[in-house]
Amino acid sequence: MCRTRLRLSHGEAIYPAGLPVRLLKRAAEIGDGRYGRLRLQADAALMVRKHRPSRPAAQNWTMTGYEPMAFHLETERLSMRPFAVSDADELSALWSERDTGTPGVERAREFIAERLARTAETGLAALPIRRRDEGDFIGYCGLVVGRSTVEEPEIAYELLRRAHGRGYATEAARAVLDAAIATGRKRLWATVGAWNTPSFRVLEKLGFERDHVSTEDVGEVVWLTRSLP
Numbered sequence: 001m002c003r004t005r006l007r008l009s010h011g012e013a014i015y016p017a018g019l020p021v022r023l024l025k026r027a028a029e030i031g032d033g034r035y036g037r038l039r040l041q042a043d044a045a046l047m048v049r050k051h052r053p054s055r056p057a058a059q060n061w062t063m064t065g066y067e068p069m070a071f072h073l074e075t076e077r078l079s080m081r082p083f084a085v086s087d088a089d090e091l092s093a094l095w096s097e098r099d100t101g102t103p104g105v106e107r108a109r110e111f112i113a114e115r116l117a118r119t120a121e122t123g124l125a126a127l128p129i130r131r132r133d134e135g136d137f138i139g140y141c142g143l144v145v146g147r148s149t150v151e152e153p154e155i156a157y158e159l160l161r162r163a164h165g166r167g168y169a170t171e172a173a174r175a176v177l178d179a180a181i182a183t184g185r186k187r188l189w190a191t192v193g194a195w196n197t198p199s200f201r202v203l204e205k206l207g208f209e210r211d212h213v214s215t216e217d218v219g220e221v222v223w224l225t226r227s228l229p
Contacts (some may be wrong), residue, residue: 036182043114066151066183068123069143073175078168079177080127080141082119083112087128090137097161122150123183129159129172138163143180147221148189155180155190157202169202177206181229194220 073080083091088108095103103111119125126142139159146154155176157169180188190208192199200222208224215221 024061026066027156066123066185069125069126069179069183071119071127071173071181073127074132075171075175077132078172078175079130079132080172082125083115083128083140085109085112087110087137087214090128091140094137094139094158096162122153124153126156127176129168131168138168139172141169141176143176143188146189147223152187152189153186155179155188155203155206157199164198169198170205173202173206177226177228184229188226190224192222192224193218194222200224 056074071082088105091112092103092105092108095108115126122145123147126140127140128137129139130137137160139157141157142155143153144156146156148154155173157173157176159169171184177188187212188208190199190203192203203224204213206226208226211223211225213220213222
């Protein structure tokens with residue numbers, strides 16, 4: 001497989017060939033300095049090619065007219081920055097709290113690699129959340145294409161059960177909302193299972209309103225939306 005190499009201050013990153021120069025420079029920024037030393041290495045690129053789900057490719061962020069979101073956010077109690085492969089154990093632990101089973105650490109590594117490649121394509125990211133004082137991982141929050149589009153992405157979040165009920169989801173989501181506004185976007189979406197009352201409370205605090213309901217394999221999904229700013 002043809003690949004492109006970029007020299008970074010902390011080493012070398014390898015990406016699939018054929019990416020536009022502007023996108024490669026953006027990927028280098030994510031991995032070099034400004035947004036934390038997050039290494040997108042050859043194994044990550046290979047995993048993406050092998051494991052990426054069969055779905056239509058997202059429109060490239062360089063073609064949308066919007067700025068990429070900020071990848072490092074801080075609030076009074078929380079810090080968010082891009083995923084790294086070293087977060088796989090903690091992400092797997094978060095998944096294990098779902099009722100659908102535990103995909104495992106290896107799948108978490110693959111997922112992170114997929115997310116990093118997706119971020120380079122779309123300028124959007126789901127960011128791990130850590131408490132600033134304790135430094136511990138409590139979940140993630142960010143912007144994703146999800147069921148929507150690059151132009152009108154979804155806000156998404158998921159927290160460990162031990163972090164519920166403390167206002168962390170709302171605090172993180174407010175920071176992501178501000179990051180979305182800074183990109184120049186005019187609308188966000190959120191899709192939530194009809195049973196998930198706590199998520200509805202968070203979104204209502206952020207000014208989201210219910211738009212419609214769809215029926216999927218997982219059951220009823222409620223679509224909420226908010227105009228920006």
